[in-house]
Amino acid sequence: MDSITQAALGATVAGAMAGKRCNGKVLLAGALLGTLPDLDVFIDYGDDISNTVKHRGFSHSLLILLPFSLLLAGLIQRVKPVANWSFSRLWLLIAACLITHPLLDNFTSYGTQLLWPIAGYFSLSSVFIIDPLYTLPLLIAIGFGLARKSALSRYCAIALCVSSMYLGWSLAAKAYIEQRAAASLDTLGINADAVFITPTPFNTLLWRIVVLDGERYWEGLASVLDAEQEVEFIAQRRGSWPLPVEPEHLQALKTFTHGFVRFDQQDKQLVVADLRLGMFGNLAFKFVFAEQDSAGQWQPIVPTRLAQGELKGDFSKLKDRALGDQQINASLDLCPSPCGLNASQLND
Known part of the structure; x- marks a missing residue:
């Protein structure tokens, strides 16, 4: 998905998981974590084909992001501990912000190597790379939440539910089109x-x-x-x-x-x-x-x-x-x- 969507997703995931500890800094940290996997676009693999097929590779792998989130959480706790945050809570927030990025990318058509270095491109191909109907609930929740900070975490949680329901709708719509396509191909x-x-x-x-x-x-x-x-x-x-x-x-x-x-x-x-x-x-x-x-x-x-x-x-x-x-x-x-x-x- 586009960078704005991924940042909004990371922010709302962080906001929902932070609960009463949610504030603007938490949202910003979530947004940064949500866009981190796409920094692989700055890696030059030597030619245009390699740059294309290796995008969404190691930086989008669940097998890499989960241990990386442990490492990052441990580093934060050692260098600059977050007050009133346990290690496990901090790790869960970081892991959730990171792994929801490739999981959302999996709904697009491009292909995501969720299990790198194990070969395989995963793609549900049920949403376009930019889809306002998915992104808008996330942005609205952040806007309303910042205006009413006492309800910020709740707004984030509601937005995630709405956006997830939209992803469910996209899968149902695709299944319906698949049935029509199969019947038409058989008739023709x-x-x-x-x-x-x-x-x-x-x-x-x-x-x-x-x-x-x-x-x-x-x-x-x-x-x-x-x-x-x-x-x-x-x-x-x-x-x-x-x-x-x-x-x-x-x-x-x-x-x-x-x-x-x-x-x-x-x-x-x-x-x-x-x-x-x-x-x-x-x-x-x-x-x-x-x-x-x-x-x-x-x-x-x-x-x-x-x-x-x-x-x-x-x-x-x-x-x-x-x-x-x-x-x-x-x-x-x-x-x-x-x-x-x-x-x-x-x-x-």
């Missing part, structure tokens, strides 16, 4: 190799569905407010790696994305994109893996990330589609020209 006769479902930006009403199907993939949009249950899908070319051997960086990216990648040839460059993050023609993570030489042969290079560039499509229709307007088709006018074909038009 699409044999899915894998299905990925994620909310569209800033909401949990409208969901993006990506279906791998050999060297093509399907994209669809479904709102929980749709009157019709069937999901319309648009087919896109997925492409394939043109060289006989896949480099380690490509294998790492495929592991990170669970295979949801697309291959494109653009201006004598071979571009590999993460299909999970972004929408249609506006994918957020694209990397150049190879370039064509004068003889037209592909030469692998150290992958570099492409700038996202100007967003394509009419995003003003996103709200109407989220509210269940199925007159806006699955491409949502965001598919770059030329668009793919829907299931009824595809002949190959």
Whole structure:
């Protein structure tokens, strides 16, 4: 999640656990602890692929954060003890502020290595990386609590309950969309190799569905407010790696994305994109893996990330589609020209 959300979460967790000891300093300490795991973005692992796939690694691991919280609590108690705070209470507060960060990140689509150094990316993919409906209760509780300090801890606890209920709603909404997607794919006769479902930006009403199907993939949009249950899908070319051997960086990216990648040839460059993050023609993570030489042969290079560039499509229709307007088709006018074909038009 974004830094503001993580800071707000850390502050409210600290406020709720501090009880009558809660004050502005406790909230500030919680906010700092809540953002601490994301400091790994300042680590340079040597190339753009490594920086991408190793983010949310050791600094987000429960196996690291729990012993680190013990160490930090012990250091504070030794160097500058907090009056009227036992070691166990201080440790629990620090641990809670730290581990709720990766646990919340786990609800997004990016992938979090919760058990590093044990390999594996965890992702429930039920909330967008920025979701005001999750963050606002936390910020409101902090604001009201600071204005009425006697109730600060109680406001924090209430806000955490409300935000947690919202996360529960997101999982229920995703499960509903999963059922609709599975039924629609069966009706259309699409044999899915894998299905990925994620909310569209800033909401949990409208969901993006990506279906791998050999060297093509399907994209669809479904709102929980749709009157019709069937999901319309648009087919896109997925492409394939043109060289006989896949480099380690490509294998790492495929592991990170669970295979949801697309291959494109653009201006004598071979571009590999993460299909999970972004929408249609506006994918957020694209990397150049190879370039064509004068003889037209592909030469692998150290992958570099492409700038996202100007967003394509009419995003003003996103709200109407989220509210269940199925007159806006699955491409949502965001598919770059030329668009793919829907299931009824595809002949190959």
